Structure formats: C-alpha cells, structure tokens
Amino acid sequence: MIVARDVSVAVGARTLLEPTSFQIATGDRIGLVGRNGAGKTTLTKILAGEGQPASGLVTNSGLVGYLPQDPRTGDPDQLARDRILSARGLDGILKRLATTSHAIADAVTDEARDDAMRRYARAEAELTAAGGYGAESEAARIAANLGLPDRVLTQPIRTLSGGQRRRVELARILFSGADTLLLDEPTNHLDADSVVWLRGFLAGYPGGILVISHDTGLLDAVVTKVYHLDANRAEMDQYNLDWKKYLVQRETDEKRRRRERANAEKKASRLLEQAAKMGAKATKAVAAQNMARRAEKLLAATEGERAQDRVAKIRFPEPASCGRVPLTAESLSKSYGSLEVFTGVDLAIDRGANVVVLGLNGAGKTTLLRILAGLEEPDTGEVVPGHGLKLGYYAQEHETIDVGRSVLDNMVSASPNLDDTQVRKILGSFLFTGDDVDKPARVLSGGEKTRLALAMLVVSSANVLLLDEPTNNLDPASRAEVLDAIRTYAGAVVLVTHDEGAVEALQPDRVLLLPDGDEDLWSPEYTELISLA
Structure with missing residues (x-):
C-alpha cells in the first residue's frame, strides 16, 4: 500500500498539485489521467520514491514496481532474460547454481566436492523459496506475451531496440510480483496482441495498480477508480468509478460548476451594484464595504469554471529548397x-x-x-x-x-x-x-x-x-x-x-x-x- 498525506507537487515556482491525500491499497486499480504537463509523471516519481513532494509525506508498506516513461535497464551487457529474472533475485541464484554445478564436476578432492555440494544445496533452497524453476517459466511466459521471444532474451540489453528494452523492463516489473505497480504509459511499443494480454493481466492483478495511459481501451478494461489531475486548478479529483462511469460523472460535474459560477457571478454583481450605490452615502459606507466583501467571498467559494485545456499548435516547418533526391x-x-x-x-x-x-x-x-x-x-x-x-x-x-x-x-x-x-x-x-x-x-x-x-x-x-x-x-x-x-x-x-x-x-x-x-x-x-x- 502507498499512502500520500497532504502531498503537493511543484516544479520550480509552478505548483502542479495543491496538498492532496489519497492511497493505493491492495486491489485498487487506479487510472491517473490529465493533460500533458499536468504533473502525472512527476507525481508518480514521487510515489515511487524517486522524487520529493513540495510538502506532505508518502509512505509505502510493500514492494513497489515502477515503470517510468524512459526506463533504465541497468547493466547494458546483462542478458535480457537475466534482467527480467533479477526482479526476484533469480538471476544471481541461477548463476550460483551453474557455478557450483561446475565446481562439483571439477572437484579433485572429496573436501572440495562436499563444499561445492553444500553451496549448491543452499542455492537450490533459495531457488525453491523464490518459486523454483516454475518462476523461470513464468518469466518466460510474461516475456513472450509482451513480444520478447527466446532469441531476444538471450541477447545483451545493449543490442536491443528502444522498444525491446522498454518491454524487458515492463516484463521485469510484472514478474516482480510487487505489492503496488506504478506504470507510466505501459502500452508504448506493444503490438495489438500484447496490449490485449496486458489488459487481462492487469485486470486480474492481486496487488494495487496506478496506471498512466492514453490508451482508453486499457483504462476501460482495467481501472476501477480514476484520479484526474486538473492542470488549471492544480487539484486532483478522485472518482471511485470505472472509466465509462467516470466520463459521465465528470461531464456532470463540469456542468454543475458552470451553473454554480454563473449564479454566483449574478449574485455578486447585484451585491457590488448595491454596494456602489450605498457607498456614495457616508452613513452607509460600512454596509457597502460589507456587501463588497460578501460578493468577493461568494465568488471565492465557488470553483472557477475550468479553462479549456490548451493544446500545442504544431505546424512542421516550411521546407528549405533542395534537389530532386535529397x-x-x-x-x-x-x-x-x-x-x-x-x-x-x-x-x-x-x-x-x-x-x-x-x-x-x-x-x-x-x-x-x-x-x-x-x-x-x-x-x-x-x-x-x-x-x-x-x-x-x-x-x-x-x-x-x-x-x-x-x-x-x-x-x-x-x-x-x-x-x-x-x-x-x-x-x-x-x-x-x-x-x-x-x-x-x-x-x-x-x-x-x-x-x-x-x-x-x-x-x-x-x-x-x-x-x-x-x-x-x-x-x-x-x-x-x-x-x-x-x-x-x-x-x-x-x-x-x-x-x-x-x-x-x-x-x-x-x-x-x-x-x-x-x-x-x-x-x-x-x-x-x-x-x-
């Protein structure tokens, strides 16, 4: 479980999220949504322990599996299979088993053979505790479903494409069995079959999940709660609803806020007009000031209508002149x-x-x-x-x-x-x-x-x-x-x-x-x- 208490997020002088409290409990499947730049990735880094909040506290009581948008893949010479198995420490155990097996075969004295056999027994016990050879098969199945065949798993990380490296990291995190998964755009670089498999895997995952994704099919199939980061208000709206119900409720909330704002502006306008009339008379100056303050409070108490999310205006350049075959x-x-x-x-x-x-x-x-x-x-x-x-x-x-x-x-x-x-x-x-x-x-x-x-x-x-x-x-x-x-x-x-x-x-x-x-x-x-x- 991850618990955030009065957490705020800022980048430089800009506040992305006002103090907010929430949790990711066992069985929660949360979709974190909002426009680009709203702070989703920054907040997720903080939850993963890779960043600090501007204020507040984040605590977790279990293993966290974190997939960032630009994942790090460790030792570039490590085999892809070993990178995935390292999520449970299996890579080291299997290496020790192989090393001690060779030591047993190569031993020239009974004492050396007995020592190697004791080390082999300890490594085998560790392997059993970590899930045994069945865990190795489980890792291979996850990798295969993410489009990583055996020929890729036997290659060093440095030889893989960017998409393959990212899928290796996703496989590693899914194999980890972490109590909480924090996944930032997990469907990037996945083919259609792998996306379908991932939806089913996450929908049945027993731990807690928080996922950032622009894949609405994934959100619809997986999430049971939606946390919406509103970049205009620097607030997070929490909906204990699945994706389709969230979309309906959010539209309803938007309409309510617009009505409330319109009504408040009308009342405030009338109060300000009355205050202006009364302010002209010295005997009613105090009453006029009170009316003006009431108008200000009325507007402040009602959330401003959310500004239309801005979108970058993108136009690629007018190309420079060139030959027929540039x-x-x-x-x-x-x-x-x-x-x-x-x-x-x-x-x-x-x-x-x-x-x-x-x-x-x-x-x-x-x-x-x-x-x-x-x-x-x-x-x-x-x-x-x-x-x-x-x-x-x-x-x-x-x-x-x-x-x-x-x-x-x-x-x-x-x-x-x-x-x-x-x-x-x-x-x-x-x-x-x-x-x-x-x-x-x-x-x-x-x-x-x-x-x-x-x-x-x-x-x-x-x-x-x-x-x-x-x-x-x-x-x-x-x-x-x-x-x-x-x-x-x-x-x-x-x-x-x-x-x-x-x-x-x-x-x-x-x-x-x-x-x-x-x-x-x-x-x-x-x-x-x-x-x-």
Missing part, C-alpha cells in the same frame, strides 16, 4: 555482435515523398533512422546527402534533447537564427510559458519532452523529417495536432510508428519492410502490419 541510402547493413539486424537496405527519398517503415519489433526500424540521421554508423554501405538536404530527426527516446540544459537553451541551439523573443513565442505555442522555459529538460514528463522535441523540429527548416513514434506519450488533443502537422507538411517524411492514425495522416507513397529491406508502393493491405510492427 537523401539516398545504399546497401546499408547493421549487426550487433553475431546478431544481424538488417542487410542490403537501399532507399532513395525523393523531394516531398512519404515513406513508412514497417517491421516487427527488433527489425531495426529505429536503428535505420539513426543511421539516416547520422547518429550511428552502418557496418556496410553509406548514406548520401543530396543537394540542399536539411534533416530533422524526432527520436522516440528524445535523444535530440540535451537533458542537462534548459528548455530555452535546447530551443536556442536548434534555432540559432532566431532571437530570444521569437524563440519564446514559439515555445509559448507549445505550452512552455513563464518559468517553464527555464526548467531543466531532465525534469520534463514524456509528453513535455515530446512537445519540446517537436518544437525543435518546427524551427529546423528541414526538408526531410525522420519521425520515430511521434505520437507516443501524447494526450488525444495533442496527438490530433501532430497528425494534422504530418498531414500538411510539404517536405519528405520517413515515418516509424505503431499508430495507424499517423500512417493515415501521412498518406505514404511507399513502404519499406525490415529486416529484408524490401520496398513497395503503399497499399491498404499493409495497414494490418502497422500495429504488429
């Missing part, structure tokens, strides 16, 4: 050790062309975009820039953002030809205003990092955009803006996505299939591959 890739191949990711990939990006890259997770889609962006070298082949090429790269893990610098400094580095006023105006259109621009990028939520990365693209004048999962971590309104920006962009786009809506907005001319590198004209028949990719 970007060409010839015979690209990439391997990590003995693992061949792809080989012999050829690609010519014509001016204004739209290409979608499809392939199963781990097929090398992100790696290909990194090579095209010049951030990674191919093992063979080359990337040839055409006349006037100006690349813009959106990375799914936000590598283009320097987390050690502020929001403003990141934007300045991306737009050296703009003055401070122009940069701040563009940031304002992406909802970074006031002190927000001085925040270090490392404290931004996933949705805020997405907005900053997109803002950096907007000022780039790029004529070829490389977009890797640009709609991840976005609320529905912000996603709609990104889709519209993709739809209206006049330059060339190479897109990697699991989002069918993004592909529909792009209206691709061609499709590149990895790992084989086959290229074809786009056809609706490829649509079913998008969610599997």
